[in-house]
Amino acid sequence: MSTQAARVLRVALRGEGILTSPRFNKGTSFTVHERKVFGLTGRQPWHVNTLEEQCRRAYDQLCTRETPIRKNTFLQSLKDQNWVLYYGLISRHLKELIPIIYTPTQADAIANYSHLFRRSEGMFLTFSNQDSMEEDFLEQTKGRDIQLFVCSDAEAILGIGDQGVGGIGITTAKSAIYTLLAGIDPSKSLAVTLDVGTDNEELLKDDLYVGWPHNRVRGKAYDEFIDKFVQLIRKHHPHSLLHFEDFGVNNAKRLLDVYRDQHAVFNDDIQGTGAVTLAALMSAIGVTKSKLSDQRILVYGAGTAGLGVTRQLRDAMVQLDALAESDANKRFYLIDRYGLVKESLGPKVRGDLREYVRPDAEWEGVPTNDRGEVELLEVVKRVKPTVMVGCSTRGGAFTEAVVREMAKGTERPIIFPLSNPSRLAEVDPKDANIWTDGKALMASGSPFPPCKNPQGGKDYIVAECNNALIYPGLGYGAMITQARSLSDSMIIAGAQRLASLSPALSDPDSALLPDFTDAREVNTQVAVAVAEQAIEEGLADVPWKKSEVHEHIVSGMWQPIYADFEYDPNGLH
Ligand SMILES: NC(=O)c1ccc[n+]([C@@H]2O[C@H](COP(=O)([O-])OP(=O)(O)OC[C@H]3O[C@@H](n4cnc5c(N)ncnc54)[C@H](O)[C@@H]3O)[C@@H](O)[C@H]2O)c1
Ligand SMILES: O=C(O)C[C@H](O)C(=O)O
Numbered sequence: 001m002s003t004q005a006a007r008v009l010r011v012a013l014r015g016e017g018i019l020t021s022p023r024f025n026k027g028t029s030f031t032v033h034e035r036k037v038f039g040l041t042g043r044q045p046w047h048v049n050t051l052e053e054q055c056r057r058a059y060d061q062l063c064t065r066e067t068p069i070r071k072n073t074f075l076q077s078l079k080d081q082n083w084v085l086y087y088g089l090i091s092r093h094l095k096e097l098i099p100i101i102y103t104p105t106q107a108d109a110i111a112n113y114s115h116l117f118r119r120s121e122g123m124f125l126t127f128s129n130q131d132s133m134e135e136d137f138l139e140q141t142k143g144r145d146i147q148l149f150v151c152s153d154a155e156a157i158l159g160i161g162d163q164g165v166g167g168i169g170i171t172t173a174k175s176a177i178y179t180l181l182a183g184i185d186p187s188k189s190l191a192v193t194l195d196v197g198t199d200n201e202e203l204l205k206d207d208l209y210v211g212w213p214h215n216r217v218r219g220k221a222y223d224e225f226i227d228k229f230v231q232l233i234r235k236h237h238p239h240s241l242l243h244f245e246d247f248g249v250n251n252a253k254r255l256l257d258v259y260r261d262q263h264a265v266f267n268d269d270i271q272g273t274g275a276v277t278l279a280a281l282m283s284a285i286g287v288t289k290s291k292l293s294d295q296r297i298l299v300y301g302a303g304t305a306g307l308g309v310t311r312q313l314r315d316a317m318v319q320l321d322a323l324a325e326s327d328a329n330k331r332f333y334l335i336d337r338y339g340l341v342k343e344s345l346g347p348k349v350r351g352d353l354r355e356y357v358r359p360d361a362e363w364e365g366v367p368t369n370d371r372g373e374v375e376l377l378e379v380v381k382r383v384k385p386t387v388m389v390g391c392s393t394r395g396g397a398f399t400e401a402v403v404r405e406m407a408k409g410t411e412r413p414i415i416f417p418l419s420n421p422s423r424l425a426e427v428d429p430k431d432a433n434i435w436t437d438g439k440a441l442m443a444s445g446s447p448f449p450p451c452k453n454p455q456g457g458k459d460y461i462v463a464e465c466n467n468a469l470i471y472p473g474l475g476y477g478a479m480i481t482q483a484r485s486l487s488d489s490m491i492i493a494g495a496q497r498l499a500s501l502s503p504a505l506s507d508p509d510s511a512l513l514p515d516f517t518d519a520r521e522v523n524t525q526v527a528v529a530v531a532e533q534a535i536e537e538g539l540a541d542v543p544w545k546k547s548e549v550h551e552h553i554v555s556g557m558w559q560p561i562y563a564d565f566e567y568d569p570n571g572l573h
């Protein structure tokens, strides 16, 4: 990784070739000299613009698009044309435009992928083409120093489920966030969709669907396909980071466990979500002046993210509060579709939830529904949770009755509705704020406006507890140190650094996490903490002292600034 700013790049493309390459295209910013050398003088209007001027023009054009999805489509086109302008523009309006290119708007772009389709971006590895997988892979990667692969099989996109080939849209968005917030050179990352079919009937019926129109491949054939892909990465890019995104609940954790010892792999929904939630909770307990191990934590939705959060918080109780693991497990109450995760549910409960199953004896006398399940409200009444985390995809699940009940049992209810996009949040923070008389300490997965303080005084800013506040830094810290793996301690170090940047630390009425306006600086700090920990643990493959890490992190970041170009037939293309 190196910054291209104020550098001369030797480029082999000329004429239409360079104008249609988003990596090298500068549009009206090619200098007079470059226009001559690259055959562009007659292909461009006379005026040479600065990047600043180009950003102004692009922003004006963007503002004529009225809906978020139209803005999203406009920005996608811009990315297809000119990376520096795209990243330059978004960097100048970070907080306004991240929700357009990422959560929540990108969910609509993904759901409508086949209809909005104009031009492909990223790599498509399809089950039916697996015989040529290596050839197809090398076609796009050969000779390229790719340091980051972001892949998805699109079975559980955000909270909107199986999106088939449209899932490429989450990997391209996550990659763009890596560039924006951790300075990953976009030419050194690749978004990959692993198209193993889809069980989404709407997509299968749609004659404009552009993916492989086949039911999802599962079992041994699926595992072999995924393995073929991972082995290609290990063979051709042994030092890269492999980021898994939005896999289904039966594969996410399993694949992470299989590959963790072979390669630097990272599952964002498990580890990224776990880390950002740990940071938000550390910040909240700073406000309530209590310990992590004092909390009674209710996790609603025990899928990939719910279990990732549970494990991360549990591990932090063990590591930071010196609690025995078996005692830490008891601080958690998990609820899924079948109510509280308790003993008598038997095989309904996934094997990986075993540690958190509550004994039936504990629930004697507690009312159940007609299926014998203990529902959320009853759990809240009995447990009096101090923390309630939602990862269920069930919008509105934290009802008025549930939230008011929680507020009876604890002075400052800590409520994190993490499901995305916005309409799937377990509670609208505005409502939870009213129902708790302004006492709730909140953080949400998608952005929400500040809440009015019922007692008067300043508005309450709802922190955005989205893994984007931390995963770019976690990944970059591992990448830049060429860490053999991304260890649990590296992740906790990143979460602690994030928590240390919380506004609530100095003012308890402020947000639990830093604002997305500062997300680049925040992720830089996270990357430093992660890299220092990698060096400390002996996992890094660079000869740096810890004191040198910050400088390497900053100087290794790609910036959206035009480099100067010289023509070289053997140069970059
Ligand atoms: N804020 C973040 O950074 C972040 C990160 C990852 C995931 N998420 C969000 O969390 C949600 C879940 O994602 P995931 O990857 O864990 O999906 P998942 O499918 O693995 O998990 C969802 C779980 O919720 C359960 N569930 C569904 N309906 C329920 C109901 N009515 N009551 C109780 N449980 C129910 C499912 O059975 C499943 O176990 C999504 O909306 C996703 O966008 C947010
Ligand atoms: O993509 C996001 O916004 C966060 C998270 O990874 C999710 O799946 O919801």
Ligand SMILES: [Mn+2]
Pocket (backbone or CB within 6 Å): 158, 245, 246, 268, 269
């Ligand atoms: Mn995700």
